[in-house]
Amino acid sequence: MNKLIQNEMMKLIAKKRLVVIALIIGVLVVLFTYAQYKDVQRERDKLGTNDWRTILQQQIVDTTNRLSSSRLSDEWRQELQISLQQKQYYLDHDINPAEPGAPTFIRIFLENAIDLFIPLMVMVIASDIVSSEHSIGTVKLLLTRPVRRWKVLMSKYISLCLAISLIIAIAGLLSFLISGLVFGYKGWNAPIITGFHVTGSGLNTSDVKLLDLWKFLMMDFGLVWFVAIVVGTLAFMLSVLIRSTAAGMGVMLAALISGAILNNMVSSWESAKYFFMVNLRLTDYMQGNPPPIEGMTLSFSMMVLFVWWAASLAISFLVFTKKDVF
Amino acid sequence: MEKPITLAVKELRKVIGKREIIKELTFDLREGEVFGFLGPNGAGKTTTIRMLVGLIKPTSGTIEICGTNLKEDFQKALGNLGCIVENPELYPFLSGYNNLLHFARMLPNVGEERIKEVTELVGLTERIHDKVKTYSLGMRQRLGIAQALLGRPKVLILDEPTNGLDPSGIREMREFIRFLAEDEGLSVLVSSHLLSEIQLLCDRVAIIAKGLIIRTDTVERLLANREQVAWRLSPFEKGRDLLSSLTVIEETDNQTILTEFHEQKTPEWNRLLVEAGVSVLEMSRKMPVLEDLFLELTGGEAIE
Numbered sequence: 107m108n109k110l111i112q113n114e115m116m117k118l119i120a121k122k123r124l125v126v127i128a129l130i131i132g133v134l135v136v137l138f139t140y141a142q143y144k145d146v147q148r149e150r151d152k153l154g155t156n157d158w159r160t161i162l163q164q165q166i167v168d169t170t171n172r173l174s175s176s177r178l179s180d181e182w183r184q185e186l187q188i189s190l191q192q193k194q195y196y197l198d199h200d201i202n203p204a205e206p207g208a209p210t211f212i213r214i215f216l217e218n219a220i221d222l223f224i225p226l227m228v229m230v231i232a233s234d235i236v237s238s239e240h241s242i243g244t245v246k247l248l249l250t251r252p253v254r255r256w257k258v259l260m261s262k263y264i265s266l267c268l269a270i271s272l273i274i275a276i277a278g279l280l281s282f283l284i285s286g287l288v289f290g291y292k293g294w295n296a297p298i299i300t301g302f303h304v305t306g307s308g309l310n311t312s313d314v315k316l317l318d319l320w321k322f323l324m325m326d327f328g329l330v331w332f333v334a335i336v337v338g339t340l341a342f343m344l345s346v347l348i349r350s351t352a353a354g355m356g357v358m359l360a361a362l363i364s365g366a367i368l369n370n371m372v373s374s375w376e377s378a379k380y381f382f383m384v385n386l387r388l389t390d391y392m393q394g395n396p397p398p399i400e401g402m403t404l405s406f407s408m409m410v411l412f413v414w415w416a417a418s419l420a421i422s423f424l425v426f427t428k429k430d431v432f
Numbered sequence: 433m434e435k436p437i438t439l440a441v442k443e444l445r446k447v448i449g450k451r452e453i454i455k456e457l458t459f460d461l462r463e464g465e466v467f468g469f470l471g472p473n474g475a476g477k478t479t480t481i482r483m484l485v486g487l488i489k490p491t492s493g494t495i496e497i498c499g500t501n502l503k504e505d506f507q508k509a510l511g512n513l514g515c516i517v518e519n520p521e522l523y524p525f526l527s528g529y530n531n532l533l534h535f536a537r538m539l540p541n542v543g544e545e546r547i548k549e550v551t552e553l554v555g556l557t558e559r560i561h562d563k564v565k566t567y568s569l570g571m572r573q574r575l576g577i578a579q580a581l582l583g584r585p586k587v588l589i590l591d592e593p594t595n596g597l598d599p600s601g602i603r604e605m606r607e608f609i610r611f612l613a614e615d616e617g618l619s620v621l622v623s624s625h626l627l628s629e630i631q632l633l634c635d636r637v638a639i640i641a642k643g644l645i646i647r648t649d650t651v652e653r654l655l656a657n658r659e660q661v662a663w664r665l666s667p668f669e670k671g672r673d674l675l676s677s678l679t680v681i682e683e684t685d686n687q688t689i690l691t692e693f694h695e696q697k698t699p700e701w702n703r704l705l706v707e708a709g710v711s712v713l714e715m716s717r718k719m720p721v722l723e724d725l726f727l728e729l730t731g732g733e734a735i736e
Contacts, residue, residue, distance in 0.1 A: 109537035116534065120525045243521030247579065250485040250517070251538040252510040431487040 110253070110261030111268075118231065118269055127227050128276050132284070134223070135277075138215060139285045142206065146289075158202045166193050188299055191316055195297050207293030208286035209319050215281045216326045217393070221386040222366060224277065224330055225337040229358050231269050232341035234351040235262050236426070241351060245431055255427045259346075263419070266342055270334045278327060294320040300392050322392070329388040336382065336411045337362070343418035346426050362386075369398040376401070382414040435463040438512075438619040439484070439587045444493035446479055453479050455643045456493070461587065461619040466609060468634030468651075469623035470726070476643040477623040478518065481591050484621070485515045498586050511540070514585035518592065520576020524565035528556060528575050531564060532582065539583040550578040554608075570601040577608070588612065588620045594629060606633050627726055639729055646729045654725055659693040664714035671710040675701065693717055 118124065169190045173183060201207070206214065236259070239245040248258055282291075297316040340361075344354040365383025372378040379385070379399040385407035390397065397403075439461035446454040454476045461467050471477050482488040484495055486502060486509075495502040500509040522531045532551070536542040551560050554574040564572065573593070580588055593609065594602040610633070612618045624630050630637055631651055638648040647654065665671030668687050675681050675689055678701050682690040691701070705712055 113534050113537050116530060117523060117526070120523070120530070242523065243519065244523060246485075246487060246517040246521065247535065248538075249487055250510060250513070250515050251535065252507040252540070252583075253538050254506065430489060431482065 107257060107261060110257060111264050114235075114261050114265035115268070118235075118265060123231050124269065124272060124276075127230060127273055128280070130227065131273075131277050132280050135215070135281045135284045138281075139211065139288050142211060142214070142285070143288050146206070159197065162193055162197050166190060166197070169193070188316060192297050192299060195316075199296070201293060201296055207289050207296070208282050208291050209293045209323060210296070211285035211289055212278060212281050213298075213319065213323055213326060215277075215285075216323075216330050217389045219277065220330050220333055220389050221369075221383075222362060224274065224334050225362055225386070226359075227273050227277075228270050228334045228338045229341045229355060229362075231273075232266055232338040233345055233355040233358060235266055235342065236345040237349055237351045237354055240349045249431060256423055259423060259426045263339075263342060263422075266338055267335060270338050271331065274327065274331050274334060294318070298322045300394075325392065326389055329392075332408070333386050333388055333411065336415045337386070339415050339422075340382065340418050343422045346422045372398055373400070375399075379406070380410055382411055385410045435465070437461065438463050438498055439621065440494075440496040441484070442494045442496075444480065444483060444495065445491045446476075446483060446488065447491045453643055454483070454490075457640075457643075457645055459638050459645060459648055461621055463586070463619055464613050464617045465635045466613045466620045466622060466633055468630035468637040469621060469640060470627065470630045470637055471623075471625065471640035473625055475640045477625075477640060478591060480640075481515075481517060481589055481621075481623055484589055485513065485517060486510055487517065511583060512586045513589065514580030514583060514587070515589040516576045516580055516591060516593065517589075519595065520572050520579070522564050522572065522575060522579070525563065527563055528560045528567070528571075531575065532560075532579060535579050536582050542582050546582060546584075550581045553581065554578045569596050570598070570604075573597060573601070573605065581612075586618065588618050590620065590622050592624055593622060594624070594626070602629070609633060639726060641729075660690050660718040661693045661698055662714070662716050662718050663689045663691065663712065665689065665705065666711045666713055670708070671705055671712075674705060674708055674710065678704065690718070 169186055172178070173186055173190070178186070196202070239248055249255060251258075296319045298319050300315065300317050300322060337358075341354065341358045344357055345351070348354040348357070361383050365381070365386055368378060368381065368384050369387070372384060376399060379402050384398050385402070387395075388404060388407055391404035391407070397407075437460045441460070442458050444454055444457040445452070457476075457480060459467075469477050469480070479488065483490045484502075486506060490503075495509075497509040498512040500512070502509040522528075523534070526534065529547070529551075532547045533544075536544075536547055551557050554577055556571065556574055556578065559567070559571065564575065567575065577590075577593075580590075590609070594605050597605060606629075609620055609622065613620050613635075622630070622633060634651060636648065636650050637654060639646045662684075663671070663675065664687065665675075672681065672683070672689055675691060679691050679697070684690060691698075702712060702715065
């Protein structure tokens with residue numbers, strides 16, 4: 107099995123797909139960094155230079171004043187306290203909350219890349235990992251070895267998972283290195299608010315807590331990885347089912363884009379929440395953004411994605427081991 | 433004594449939808465022989481070959497490679513088999529060496545030494561580290577064979593091995609296949625739609641049309657019944673009339689007469705001609721070509 111995986115990795119590297127993906131990520135991260143930099147600059151111009159400390163101090167005073175009021179609900183009071191802690195941290199550690207360091211940039215980048223950009227990069231590899239063997243014709247050589255078919259497919263799948271992990275590592279590393287050049291590399295321990303629950307009545311903030319940014323990022327990376335594996339597996343299945351790489355990519359792309367569109371319009375169509383593509387924005391749950399359809403939670407979305415993952419993996423193996431190769 | 437059977441195919445059938453593509457094929461391959469699989473395009477050659485190498489599952493029937501049933505023990509059966517199905521499609525973005533390494537990794541006990549060995553055998557040592565996309569078709573064909581030989585197979589299956597090669601390439605390939613069968617003792621199954629090809633290359637031939645084997649026999653025996661004698665006579669008319677009174681004749685354009693060949697009768701006709709004062713300018717035995725036989729057997733179905 108190890109040898110088979112070695113084979114797949116050899117082909118993957120020889121095709122230079124990973125290099126292309128790294129280049130794309132690199133270029134885009136430069137773009138995003140510049141955009142972010144412009145944003146920060148505008149903010150600074152608006153507020154006047156370097157008086158963010160004063161503003162932060164003013165906000166802290168405001169919040170403290172509000173906390174002393176007796177008419178506050180407990181929940182609201184708690185939230186204010188947390189926000190106060192966060193602001194105090196920024197002030198103590200000399201971090202401008204409007205001016206992100208590299209870790210904050212990574213977080214923003216991941217949150218925006220999870221439903222389209224990362225899946226797209228994964229697709230570049232997953233879509234042709236099986237169908238290209240058909241289009242070159244090498245599948246005939248691959249399947250006439252004294253190796254069982256499921257092993258051949260398994261080696262491809264494991265290689266795909268390795269490649270996906272690599273892509274995410276590359277994305278993390280490049281966004282860290284490049285954005286750090288502009289924003290600096292500090293801020294790993296900056297606190298970030300998380301733990302929201304969206305319930306029927308609105309945002310439930312009873313479990314809200316502050317988390318170190320690096321811990322938060324680890325969770326973000328985990329979610330992004332999970333989404334990437336699910337999308338990769340779906341593309342992998344299409345690669346098994348559809349001989350043409352272009353057609354497989356087209357189907358997958360259509361599904362992903364429809365997800366982005368559906369997110370904005372399905373709030374009243376409840377059963378749409380079982381589509382995999384509306385469940386991709388897992389990182390939103392961490393931030394407390396409202397989900398596209400009422401009743402969706404992090405665990406619900408992960409379950410839906412898990413079912414899609416399991417089904418497509420099962421179909422891939424069933425079809426690949428049974429199908430006649432002409 | 434007959435050599436042991438290396439590939440046994442019994443009552444092989446394949447039905448796709450409602451169409452019966454292959455109807456009961458039965459044949460054997462013996463050690464050290466080159467077996468030809470001859471038929472027009474669409475006769476079922478490629479489908480049969482794909483069943484033999486495990487790409488297509490037969491509807492019924494058994495395939496045994498060196499005594500191992502392909503269906504029951506896929507790994508062991510295919511361990512004794514090397515093949516090229518249609519064109520030798522290898523990874524163009526890898527070097528020849530990496531292609532071989534790739535397929536060697538899929539075989540038990542095949543190391544770098546064996547890769548070097550087969551590379552030398554097919555004469556690719558100099559270019560082996562170049563990318564396959566820079567290879568000529570002949571070189572790809574040779575790399576394909578090297579790949580098929582990696583696992584020291586007992587049975588080699590080649591689908592249209594000379595397809596697309598130039599004449600010198602075809603001859604080279606033919607000599608190489610004969611060498612593999614005669615010196616290395618491999619059984620080689622070759623499919624082709626080219627009659628001349630099969631005739632020069634194979635010991636035995638199965639003629640297949642519409643999913644059925646019409647006849648299996650050695651090349652010599654298939655042709656033996658149809659040997660002819662070509663006569664050039666002077667004076668032509670007198671000789672022709674005399675011969676036609678003795679047997680069935682066939683006249684060709686350049687004043688030559690064809691009759692059947694018969695060990696006893698042919699010298700007798702010769703004597704009668706000479707006695708009648710006809711000079712026999714030339715008398716030559718003509719080996720027939722498979723083409724005629726093929727047309728006869730398949731009822732004139734189109735063939736190249």
